[in-house]
Amino acid sequence: ETGVTQSPTHLIKTRGQQVTLRCSSQSGHNTVSWYQQALGQGPQFIFQYYREEENGRGNFPPRFSGLQFPNYSSELNVNALELDDSALYLCASSSDRDQPQHFGDGTRLSIL
Amino acid sequence: GIQVEQSPPDLILQEGANSTLRCNFSDSVNNLQWFHQNPWGQLINLFYIPSGTKQNGRLSATTVATERYSLLYISSSQTTDSGVYFCAVRGGSYIPTFGRGTSLIVHP
Numbered sequence: 001e002t003g004v005t006q007s008p009t010h011l012i013k014t015r016g017q018q019v020t021l022r023c024s025s026q027s028g029h030n031t032v033s034w035y036q037q038a039l040g041q042g043p044q045f046i047f048q049y050y051r052e053e054e055n056g057r058g059n060f061p062p063r064f065s066g067l068q069f070p071n072y073s074s075e076l077n078v079n080a081l082e083l084d085d086s087a088l089y090l091c092a093s094s095s096d097r098d099q100p101q102h103f104g105d106g107t108r109l110s111i112l
Numbered sequence: 113g114i115q116v117e118q119s120p121p122d123l124i125l126q127e128g129a130n131s132t133l134r135c136n137f138s139d140s141v142n143n144l145q146w147f148h149q150n151p152w153g154q155l156i157n158l159f160y161i162p163s164g165t166k167q168n169g170r171l172s173a174t175t176v177a178t179e180r181y182s183l184l185y186i187s188s189s190q191t192t193d194s195g196v197y198f199c200a201v202r203g204g205s206y207i208p209t210f211g212r213g214t215s216l217i218v219h220p
């Protein structure tokens with residue numbers, strides 16, 4: 001039990017739609033990172049938020065966007081969904097940027 | 113960004129065997145973690161070990177930061193150890209980077 005919760009656990013969308021995934025960080029954690037994990041691959045870093053500001057971004061297009069709220073919960077938004085967006089999306093929080101990450105159980109997104 | 117290489121990519125063991133997994137990284141880091149991803153996709157934090165040695169039951173880890181590598185030791189392996197083991201680091205930019213993982217299968 002890491003104290004990081006993600007919702008929903010599963011989601012099915014069609015191409016072109018938009019989706020919002022949510023992450024509730026562990027209490028006191030000011031840093032949240034989002035990852036995409038395709039089947040059989042390692043987690044790929046999407047972006048990181050530190051104290052409500054984007055603090056780094058991986059090689060993902062602008063249709064992947066995010067927010068971190070004052071209570072340090074977070075959202076990942078993906079517009080114009082493509083078939084390749086089908087993956088497990090993981091959220092991790094930490095008490096600071098150089099501290100250990102604690103992962104939620106992820107959201108499985110399927111695009112039809 | 114920092115490059116992370118894990119070896120071996122795949123490992124098959126009989127129950128009771130010992131193993132060593134390696135993680136090499138290309139630059140200095142201020143954060144290194146080992147994770148176990150179980151068949152349900154959950155990433156379990158095994159060690160936070162930017163330097164030094166730690167032990168937790170049958171598992172131990174050593175990071176030699178000056179030589180840019182970390183080792184994860186699994187002793188007396190059990191079938192429940194099966195899964196994928198990831199090394200993840202953060203450097204001066206605080207951007208996290210995962211290795212490709214080591215897939216471990218332990219046969220009874």
